[in-house]
Amino acid sequence: MPAVIEGFDLPSLRAQFPALDQEVNGRPLVYLDNAATAQKPREVLDAIAQFYERDNANVHRGIHELSRRATENFEDARARIASFMNASEPAEIVWTRGTTEAINLVAGTWALDNVGEDDEILLSTMEHHSNIVPWQLVAERTGAKVRYIEMDDQGRLALDTLSDVLGERTKIVSLGHISNALGTVNPIAEITRRVHDVGALIMIDGAQAGPHRPVDVQELGCDFYAISGHKMCGPTGIGVLWARRELLEEMSPYQGGGEMIRIVERDGSTWAEVPHKFEAGTPNIAGAVGMAAAADFLEGVGFDLIAEHERTVVGYAMEQLSQVPGLRIYGPDSLDERSGVISFTLGDAHPHDISTILDSEGVAVRAGHHCAQLVMRHFDVAATARASFYLYNTTDEVDRLVEALDTVRGIFAV
């Protein structure tokens, strides 16, 4: 059993997550599907309930007390996320529905305005579909070419071949900070420097990084960065696009509607200041409030302690899983290069069967292509099972996972 981390009180931390305290199929729930979405602490649930119970009104429109409070809550949440990501100012934070919408926003505005038929868009084969398809749509409309950074046999970016695909034709590069399918952590600051050297911009899909580590957009030096609230203990349907103010200023609006205009005339309109120019319609106010509460919660626990705990649990899981006969783990061997995701296959058992049998023992993992079909193709598998860990998981839960995998081995004679 790994050592207890000083200052990290796991039982009382777990007690703050009501959803963890339940039985599934007659066994205490072991929730290992955190890369898909994380559970929510009481602090986040209370912040959302409190907003609806006391302050609910539309933002930016009314002069009455509740509207004033709703606007204050909403804009305070923006400032909270600005400090969470170390943005220069709250105006650099655009609310979106999540990472997917943030990437679509950049693809649908900046890219359509700036990418032409002689240009190239550079992605990697490690990307989530959210960071592939929006760029393919841009390529279809502009005639630009999509190119890929390949992976090595441990599912790391093959950066020794970066200069083969990154060059003067590259207009924008879009990469995940941490892979949802393999857990690989990419050296974003280093890649960003190389991208800027050829005069291109870089967007980072931070859906899997925001929950696990401090995101400092100024230190990373990138141009666009996206995160999702629901993967970092916040609510679903809310996320953020961060971009430097001068980029946001020059970008076209994303969607048209209320909130995003300054003046509407019969023959045309002018736009509101950034970030409101990108936020048409009534926003997800309670979602923003909940995401800010999640940022408070995570920083309250402390990212240093979260990282240390996750490394202990993931290290233990890698050790235990690698002793299971017939089990293959995908992704980097070194804990220094991976985050909380362990993708695996077990003999010839189909990952969906693995997941179903684990569920019958109360262990929740995901099975499938994890919206990363190019990763599956790279490793020549149709699907994997994926156990993904977060700050509240325990080494006892790893033991429950391994025990349930014994049942799978028994059934499939692995």
Ligand SMILES: Cc1ncc(COP(=O)(O)O)c(C=O)c1O
């Ligand atoms: C790496 C990565 N990018 C993008 C997304 C999409 O995030 P969302 O569904 O919150 O928009 C996910 C979600 O699984 C992800 O893991």
